Amino acid sequence: MSKEKLYYYEVAVALSATWKQHIYIYHAQEKTPTGSVVVVPFGKTEKTGYILSESVKPTYLTKPLMRISTLAIPQNTRKFIDWMISYYPGSPGSHVQHFVPGFLKNLSVHKLKKPVKTVATKKHTVLTDDQTAAYELLTGRSAITSSVLHGITGSGKTRLYCELAQKIIAEGKNVLILYPEISLTSQLEQTLIAFFGGDTISVYHSRRTPSEQKQAWLKAHNTTRPIITIGPRSALFLPYKNLGLVIIDEAHDGAYKQDSGTRYSGLIAAGALSRQHGAQLIMGSATPPVSETQHVLAKGGSLVCMHKLAVSSNTTTKSFEIVDMRKPNNHSSSYLISKPLMEDIRNTLKNNKQSLLFINKRGTARMLLCENCGWHAECPNCELPLTHHHDSFSLQCTVCGLTEKSIIACPTCRQQLSMKNPGIKSVEQDLRGIFPDARIARFDSDNKKRDTFSEKYEFIKSGGADIIVGTQLLTKGLDLPLLETVGILQADSALLLPDYTSEERAFQQLTQVSGRVGRGHTSGKVIVQTYQPDSYMFNYVTSQDWHGFYTQELEKRKNSHYPPYLHVMKIWVVKKSRESVIKASNKIAAELKSMHSLRVLGPAPSYYEKVSGNYSWQIIVMSSSRQDLAMQSSKLPADFYFDLDPASLL
DNA sequence: AGCACGCCGACT
DNA sequence: GTCGGCGTGCTC
Numbered sequence: 232m233s234k235e236k237l238y239y240y241e242v243a244v245a246l247s248a249t250w251k252q253h254i255y256i257y258h259a260q261e262k263t264p265t266g267s268v269v270v271v272p273f274g275k276t277e278k279t280g281y282i283l284s285e286s287v288k289p290t291y292l293t294k295p296l297m298r299i300s301t302l303a304i305p306q307n308t309r310k311f312i313d314w315m316i317s318y319y320p321g322s323p324g325s326h327v328q329h330f331v332p333g334f335l336k337n338l339s340v341h342k343l344k345k346p347v348k349t350v351a352t353k354k355h356t357v358l359t360d361d362q363t364a365a366y367e368l369l370t371g372r373s374a375i376t377s378s379v380l381h382g383i384t385g386s387g388k389t390r391l392y393c394e395l396a397q398k399i400i401a402e403g404k405n406v407l408i409l410y411p412e413i414s415l416t417s418q419l420e421q422t423l424i425a426f427f428g429g430d431t432i433s434v435y436h437s438r439r440t441p442s443e444q445k446q447a448w449l450k451a452h453n454t455t456r457p458i459i460t461i462g463p464r465s466a467l468f469l470p471y472k473n474l475g476l477v478i479i480d481e482a483h484d485g486a487y488k489q490d491s492g493t494r495y496s497g498l499i500a501a502g503a504l505s506r507q508h509g510a511q512l513i514m515g516s517a518t519p520p521v522s523e524t525q526h527v528l529a530k531g532g533s534l535v536c537m538h539k540l541a542v543s544s545n546t547t548t549k550s551f552e553i554v555d556m557r558k559p560n561n562h563s564s565s566y567l568i569s570k571p572l573m574e575d576i577r578n579t580l581k582n583n584k585q586s587l588l589f590i591n592k593r594g595t596a597r598m599l600l601c602e603n604c605g606w607h608a609e610c611p612n613c614e615l616p617l618t619h620h621h622d623s624f625s626l627q628c629t630v631c632g633l634t635e636k637s638i639i640a641c642p643t644c645r646q647q648l649s650m651k652n653p654g655i656k657s658v659e660q661d662l663r664g665i666f667p668d669a670r671i672a673r674f675d676s677d678n679k680k681r682d683t684f685s686e687k688y689e690f691i692k693s694g695g696a697d698i699i700v701g702t703q704l705l706t707k708g709l710d711l712p713l714l715e716t717v718g719i720l721q722a723d724s725a726l727l728l729p730d731y732t733s734e735e736r737a738f739q740q741l742t743q744v745s746g747r748v749g750r751g752h753t754s755g756k757v758i759v760q761t762y763q764p765d766s767y768m769f770n771y772v773t774s775q776d777w778h779g780f781y782t783q784e785l786e787k788r789k790n791s792h793y794p795p796y797l798h799v800m801k802i803w804v805v806k807k808s809r810e811s812v813i814k815a816s817n818k819i820a821a822e823l824k825s826m827h828s829l830r831v832l833g834p835a836p837s838y839y840e841k842v843s844g845n846y847s848w849q850i851i852v853m854s855s856s857r858q859d860l861a862m863q864s865s866k867l868p869a870d871f872y873f874d875l876d877p878a879s880l881l
Numbered sequence: 882a883g884c885a886c887g888c889c890g891a892c893t
Numbered sequence: 894g895t896c897g898g899c900g901t902g903c904t905c
């Protein structure tokens with residue numbers, strides 16, 4: 232038995248989202264600095280973690296630290312972890328896991344590779360007037376706060392990011408640029424490497440090899456000279472030492488929301504990270520998110536706009552047409568493609584240019600919509616569309632649980648309501664019938680086949696297809712020089728989801744799809760087919776007026792008591808039988824309803840009630856105090872899930 | 882997540 | 894009487 236003195240430490244352990252506790256006490260023979268990355272035995276496995284503080288010998292037997300790294304989580308990163316744990320409660324260990332990932336476990340020697348010296352190759356273009364004005368605003372008084380950069384598609388936001396990053400690098404601080412998806416890495420990476428040279432750029436994401444990830448981790452941790460890290464939301468969790476600027480590109484994108492395990496908003500987390508470092512935060516988008524923009528502005532942040540195309544050509548224009556699908560004279564031989572759209576495709580074919588048809592498939596079969604007058608079923612309590620449940624032939628509100636018998640005829644015009652759900656295949660079929668000689672390319676939202684997508688993309692870009700048909704996949708980043716016509720089918724379905732953010736999502740989606748045309752190559756036309764042409768949302772899409780939309784949308788949220796004016800928590804539970812799930816959710820809802828500071832809606836069946844054979848019911852809780860909601864979340868039974876600040880009520 | 886403990890139905 | 898179902902609780 233050794234008589235050596237033992238040291239005891241509280242260790243924050245990296246665990247998965249099912250754990251409620253994350254601090255455990257271990258002993259070591261040597262004195263270990265706070266923040267040190269360690270590997271500890273945990274049950275029968277081993278986990279990574281880091282030293283929180285020294286502790287006294289506990290009453291129970293402790294296990295020894297297995298390995299102590301020379302690496303440590305810097306202090307401001309530890310504070311950021313603490314912030315994540317308190318702001319997104321539930322499973323603290325899962326936050327720790329993000330910061331002390333598994334690849335730190337095996338590799339015993341943590342050595343930073345010598346950077347490969349590559350020189351910047353791109354000759355820097357002169358900034359446009361718009362870019363210069365934005366640059367001056369963002370480096371002036373705004374540099375001390377958070378900013379929203381509203382720049383229309385093609386206004387050259389990336390060019391501006393480069394200039395802003397350059398300035399911070401020159402000050403000796405680091406830069407983090409977040410983008411929504413891994414598939415967009417290489418484009419941004421190429422641009423940045425061309426601008427700064429390869430050794431200034433560090434790329435981090437989950438599809439890189441463990442050793443590449445470790446290099447990015449070490450670079451963030453170790454910088455002797457400033458670098459720019461680019462990555463998706465997981466790049467928030469690298470051990471940065473001295474950030475001067477955090478940029479969130481395409482900030483409206485839903486991918487910034489972590490929607491499994493411990494749920495968090497990458498945008499809100501980025502805000503906390505930049506506060507921790509005293510860094511500037513910039514959220515850039517052509518359609519900045521409503522709630523987050525309101526937050527930034529309410530806290531004294533600035534809104535900076537770029538309204539002009541960077542590559543301006545004197546002939547490029549973009550025009551919009553809203554086609555009222557209720558009017559018979561707009562109908563053609565195909566009920567999916569209106570007469571005006573068909574004419575436009577025909578003209579575009581004649582010009583040897585391309586057409587793109589976008590179809591929104593999400594949620595189409597669930598809503599009752601009259602194709603004659605545009606009427607739809609709506610919940611009187613929540614002002615949200617009701618969903619049609621085929622098995623019970625009922626209309627239900629996914630939020631408050633209101634249930635009534637479904638109907639066959641429209642209550643205002645007596646027309647029969649159709650429940651058909653046209654897919655991308657029927658669109659393609661109709662097109663082949665109408666334009667037998669056109670070359671048609673179809674894109675399904677099949678993210679697994681990335682390679683075939685980029686192959687197909689190059690082919691189409693160079694003119695390999697006349698008509699392109701697809702879903703959500705087509706909203707992002709496509710640059711098609713030959714594109715002249717964009718057709719949006721089923722514009723209503725995005726609008727009719729039972730969610731207070733559905734107008735915002737629809738606005739974003741339509742604006743992003745419209746942005747594929749009129750990018751400075753050629754003039755273009757956007758045709759939107761809808762049964763509800765009077766929705767305020769369409770006016771702002773066609774007038775390309777994000778700010779107007781933002782203002783009206785905020786007003787609506789304020790009047791109907793939704794975020795950002797109230798905090799929301801979604802709670803749900805999944806069980807094998809419908810009876811048990813109703814019983815359990817009723818019990819919790821009753822407990823929550825007894826708290827009169829909370830507004831409780833439901834329980835109601837989740838939008839997707841059956842999840843792989845099980846039943847899911849949900850409860851929506853709202854409060855003016857976020858802290859109150861966080862407190863309630865910790866009292867839920869172990870088999871309940873929750874999402875504090877959910878991106879949607881679905 | 883695994884893996885133990887623990888208390889009720891079908892079996893030799 | 895015993896084998897084994899999976900509900901509940903624990904991991905320093």
